[in-house]
Amino acid sequence: MRRFSWLHVPAGLTYLFLYLPIVVLVIMSFNAADTPYRWDGFDTAWYGRLFADRAVREGLVNTLIVATGATALSTVLGTLLAVGLARYTRSKLLDAIAVAPAVLPDIVLAIGLLAFYTAVQFTLGLHSILLAHAVFGTAFVAAVVRTRLAHVDGSLEEASRDLGATAVQTFVRITLPSLAPGIVAGALLAFSLSLDEFVIAFFTAGPQDPTLPIVIYSMVRFGVTPEINALATLLLAVSFTFVILAQRLSRLTESL
Amino acid sequence: MSNPPVSEPLVSIQGVSRRFGDIRALEQVSLDIRQGEFFALLGPSGCGKTTLLRILAGFEHPDSGSVTLDGADLLAVPPHRRPVNLMFQSYALFPHMSVAKNIAYGLERERVPKREIRERVDEVLATVGLTGLARRRPHQLSGGQRQRVALARAIVKRPRLLLLDEPLSALDKKVRAEMQLELKRLQHEVGITFVVVTHDQEEAMSLADRIAVLSEGRVRQVDAPVPLYERPADLFVADFVGANNLITGVVTTDGLRVPGVGVLPCPASPDAVGDTATLAVRPERVRLGADGGLVGVVRDVTFFGGTTRVAVDVAGLDRPLLATVAGAAVVRLGDKTRVDWPGAEPAPGRATSWPCGRAAAWPAPPVRPADCR
Numbered sequence: 001m002r003r004f005s006w007l008h009v010p011a012g013l014t015y016l017f018l019y020l021p022i023v024v025l026v027i028m029s030f031n032a033a034d035t036p037y038r039w040d041g042f043d044t045a046w047y048g049r050l051f052a053d054r055a056v057r058e059g060l061v062n063t064l065i066v067a068t069g070a071t072a073l074s075t076v077l078g079t080l081l082a083v084g085l086a087r088y089t090r091s092k093l094l095d096a097i098a099v100a101p102a103v104l105p106d107i108v109l110a111i112g113l114l115a116f117y118t119a120v121q122f123t124l125g126l127h128s129i130l131l132a133h134a135v136f137g138t139a140f141v142a143a144v145v146r147t148r149l150a151h152v153d154g155s156l157e158e159a160s161r162d163l164g165a166t167a168v169q170t171f172v173r174i175t176l177p178s179l180a181p182g183i184v185a186g187a188l189l190a191f192s193l194s195l196d197e198f199v200i201a202f203f204t205a206g207p208q209d210p211t212l213p214i215v216i217y218s219m220v221r222f223g224v225t226p227e228i229n230a231l232a233t234l235l236l237a238v239s240f241t242f243v244i245l246a247q248r249l250s251r252l253t254e255s256l
Numbered sequence: 257m258s259n260p261p262v263s264e265p266l267v268s269i270q271g272v273s274r275r276f277g278d279i280r281a282l283e284q285v286s287l288d289i290r291q292g293e294f295f296a297l298l299g300p301s302g303c304g305k306t307t308l309l310r311i312l313a314g315f316e317h318p319d320s321g322s323v324t325l326d327g328a329d330l331l332a333v334p335p336h337r338r339p340v341n342l343m344f345q346s347y348a349l350f351p352h353m354s355v356a357k358n359i360a361y362g363l364e365r366e367r368v369p370k371r372e373i374r375e376r377v378d379e380v381l382a383t384v385g386l387t388g389l390a391r392r393r394p395h396q397l398s399g400g401q402r403q404r405v406a407l408a409r410a411i412v413k414r415p416r417l418l419l420l421d422e423p424l425s426a427l428d429k430k431v432r433a434e435m436q437l438e439l440k441r442l443q444h445e446v447g448i449t450f451v452v453v454t455h456d457q458e459e460a461m462s463l464a465d466r467i468a469v470l471s472e473g474r475v476r477q478v479d480a481p482v483p484l485y486e487r488p489a490d491l492f493v494a495d496f497v498g499a500n501n502l503i504t505g506v507v508t509t510d511g512l513r514v515p516g517v518g519v520l521p522c523p524a525s526p527d528a529v530g531d532t533a534t535l536a537v538r539p540e541r542v543r544l545g546a547d548g549g550l551v552g553v554v555r556d557v558t559f560f561g562g563t564t565r566v567a568v569d570v571a572g573l574d575r576p577l578l579a580t581v582a583g584a585a586v587v588r589l590g591d592k593t594r595v596d597w598p599g600a601e602p603a604p605g606r607a608t609s610w611p612c613g614r615a616a617a618w619p620a621p622p623v624r625p626a627d628c629r
Contacts (some may be wrong), residue, residue, distance in 0.1 A: 158315055159348035161335045163362035163413065173361075177352040 022236065029229035036224075046230040056231065059215030065126055066201070066211055067194040070133035075187040077134070078141025079179065085142070086149045099146075102139035109136060110203035117204060124206035132204040133194040140193065141186035144246075148182025185249040192242035196235055266291040266449050267312070267330070267417060272321030273473075274307055281307040282318065283473040289417075294443050294450045296464035298457055300496065304473040305453045309419050312451065313342040325416060336365070339416040343423055347406035349394040355381075355405050356390040362413045380412040383445065384438075400431040407439075411446055420452040424459060436462055457497050461485070469493050494536045501537045501577050506530065516572030517550065539565065541597045542579035544587055549596025552577060554587045568595055 028036050032043035050056055081098055089095075101109060113132045122128060156178060160170040176183075198213035205214060212235070219228055265288035274282040281304040289295045297305040310316040311323065314335030323330045330338065341362070350358050356377050363373045381387050384404040394402055403423065410418055423439065424432045440463060443450045454460050460467050461481040469476045469484070469492070477489035488494035495502060505514035507528045512520045512535050520535060543549075544566060552568035555576050564585040567576040577595055587593050 153346055153348060155344045155346050155348040156350060158313075158335075159342075159344055159350075160361070161315075162313060162340075162342045163409070164336045164365035165361075166336060169365065174350060177350075180352075 025229050026233050026236070028226060029233040031226060031229075034226055036226075046226045047234075050227050050230045050234075053227070055215050055219075056212070059210055059212040062126055062209050063195060063212040066130045066133060067191050069130040070137050070194045071187050071191040073130070073134040074137030074141050074190045075183060078138040078186055078190075079145050079183050081138065081142040082145035082149055083175065083179075086146060099139045099143045101136045102143055104136075106197070106199040110200040113200065114203045124204060126206070126209050126211075128204045128206065129201045129211060132200050133190075133197060136200075137190035137194060140189050141183070144186035144189060145179055145182045148179050148185075152178045181249045185246040188242045188246040188249070192239045192246075195242075196239060264291060265289060266325065267451075268322075268324045268327075269308075270322045270324075272308070272311065272318040272323065274304070274311065274316065274318045280304075280473045282311075285321070285470075285473070285475055287468055287475060287478065289449060289451060290466075292447060292449055293465045294440070294452070294463060296460040296467045297451065297453045297470060298460040298467050298497075299455065299470035301455055303470040305455075305470050306421060308470075309342070309421055309451065309453045312417065313340055313419055314338050340419065341410040341413050341415040341417075342419040343406050343410045343421065345421040345423075345425065347394075347402050347426075349402060349405055349409075351394055354391050354393060355386065355397070358394070358405060359409045359412050362409065366413075376412055380408045383411075383442065384408045399427050400435060403427065403435060404438075407442070411442070411448060414446075415448060418448045418450050420450060422454055423452060425454075425456075439463060461497075469496065471496070488536070491534055491536075494534075499539050499578055499580075501539065501542065501575075503535045503537070503573060504532065505535070507533045514572065517570065518572075537597050539578040539580040542577060543596055543598070544568075544579055544581060544585075544593050546594050546596040549594050550577075551592065551594055554589055554591045554593055557585050557587065557589055559584060568593060570595070 024036075029046055030042050030044065031039055032045065033040035085095055085098055109132070113128075113135070116122075117124060117128055156174050157170050160174045161167070165173065196213055197211075198217065201211045202214055202217070205211065210218070212231075216228060216231060219225065267287075267289040269285060269287045269289075272282055272285045273280070283304075285304070285308060297308060299305045307316055311318055312330070314330075314333065317331065325339070330340075350361065353361070359377045359380060360373050363376060368376070377390070378387070381390060384407055386401060386404050386408065389397065389401065394405065397405065403426070407423075420439075424435055427435060436459065439450075439452075452460070452463060454463075461484075464481065466478060466480055467484055468478045471492050477484060477493045479487075479489075484493070485498055488497060488500075491502070494500050503512070503514055503517075503520065505512040505517075505520070507513075507530065508519060509529055510519045512533060514520060550570050552570035554566060555569045556565075556567040558565045562582070564581050564583065566579045566581060566585055566587060568579065569576050579595060
């Protein structure tokens with residue numbers, strides 16, 4: 001048993017501040033009434049309505065396409081970037097620039113990407129969102145893999161060479177497996193970030209094929225319906241799962 | 257004294273130099289390593305021994321000089337094609353592979369048939385005493401077991417030369433003594449030439465047939481353990497290998513005149529008279545409670561079980577004189593005692609001296625104490 005300390009009070013309040021809105025949202029998604037001002041009992045009807053909504057379903061499919069594609073792209077590029085940075089340069093500047101898209105304000109990236117797409121006369125659509133998401137996804141994957149790389153014993157690769165493996169064999173059989181937990185964690189992070197990304201998607205989307213966050217935005221403009229609460233709850237569940245998975249994997253890597 | 261069988265050098269290192277920026281890691285190093293011997297590179301950290309090892313493995317390239325193996329240029333061969341294997345200080349076991357997979361890794365790269373790989377892995381596991389642990393992962397093993405795996409992984413390739421980088425440094429003392437014997441036995445059994453890098457002189461002495469002492473990138477002396485201990489080539493070796501009492505003074509016809517102490521008996525050739533010289537006396541040669549000699553106060557007594565190390569403060573000497581006596585000490589802290597060392601009889605372990613300023617000009621044939629008087 002831990003004894004009570006007054007320090008627990010601000011800690012508790014902070015968590016309340018962080019999670020109360022989310023808790024309310026989740027509860028409201030199960031409210032039978034259609035306004036948040038009354039509680040008419042537990043009901044999953046809004047989830048049914050949600051799945052019947054064609055716009056939502058299409059938005060979900062679009063989001064999954066974008067997230068999957070962006071994750072695949074950023075995992076490959078981010079891993080190579082991390083390994084390359086660690087091995088071939090000691091420049092702090094290059095290092096910083098590589099992970100900058102991860103911390104840059106979304107709106108800056110969004111405007112920049114839109115300006116770039118316009119300049120090169122790139123047609124906007126799902127592919128343009130996918131590429132845009134790969135930009136910050138790559139930075140996140142690179143950052144996570146670099147952390148992992150710092151934990152890997154550098155002599156493993158030398159040992160592999162010493163035992164007769166070529167550089168390529170060493171990369172495939174030793175480097176990649178040692179980095180695997182970091183790569184998977186980075187990929188999960190990139191996926192969950194892409195899943196609910198709105199600002200960049202909004203700027204780089206074409207006239208058709210909106211992603212789920214854009215669909216939600218257009219629904220919210222006419223007032224928050226409990227249907228949206230249900231949708232948000234589902235997204236929350238998915239994001240949470242991925243973030244926790246990513247965290248566990250990166251913790252696992254440290255014990256190896 | 258038992259000399260290792262003389263045979264053709266397996267590895268010949270000629271005039272190898274390597275710099276890192278301003279630091280000279282290796283400076284004109286020349287060494288021959290013979291077929292089948294257990295060779296040690298001994299030196300304090302930063303003396304260049306690891307750089308030399310990495311040059312042999314192929315992870316470093318010398319700025320100048322040549323290295324041949326069986327007479328063929330080794331430097332032209334990339335690390336993965338050299339018949340040389342390295343056991344890393346960290347062991348560098350692949351964490352995502354089982355013990356068996358770790359050991360099989362090198363054989364798979366050689367495209368050895370699967371059946372043969374299995375046989376050879378089983379065989380080497382038996383050799384290092386790890387049968388039954390083939391399916392374990394490295395993190396499920398103890399330090400000593402990991403070391404055995406690293407060793408097995410290197411010797412299963414049957415290299416011409418096995419390099420060991422501080423092989424025992426990560427082990428605790430008891431396991432270390434055990435592995436020391438084990439390494440010797442293994443080297444004998446597999447007949448591979450071993451080159452071990454260590455900063456621990458006791459380890460080098462107990463393992464190796466021959467030892468090269470390195471300091472600041474230079475080879476100071478190459479010798480078998482006993483001559484290395486008994487006839488150090490210069491002051492550095494005398495100080496680094498084993499404990500020694502080093503006393504500096506001026507050579508006179510009677511011995512060594514040390515200011516504030518007097519004239520100490522010492523072997524020196526007549527033409528060295530007037531030179532500054534350093535006398536080296538091994539602690540086990542120093543006698544306590546003798547009739548003559550120097551007078552001092554016991555400052556420290558350390559009991560090691562079989563022996564006791566006594567430090568005696570002698571007026572005029574800047575370092576306390578060390579004496580090693582068998583069993584428990586007869587003196588106590590603060591006791592006044594007389595110390596001396598027999599200098600008359602020509603015995604192994606004699607005190608030797610050499611001119612300080614010409615330390616590098618050693619070895620002259622060691623002067624017998626009898627020549628001194």
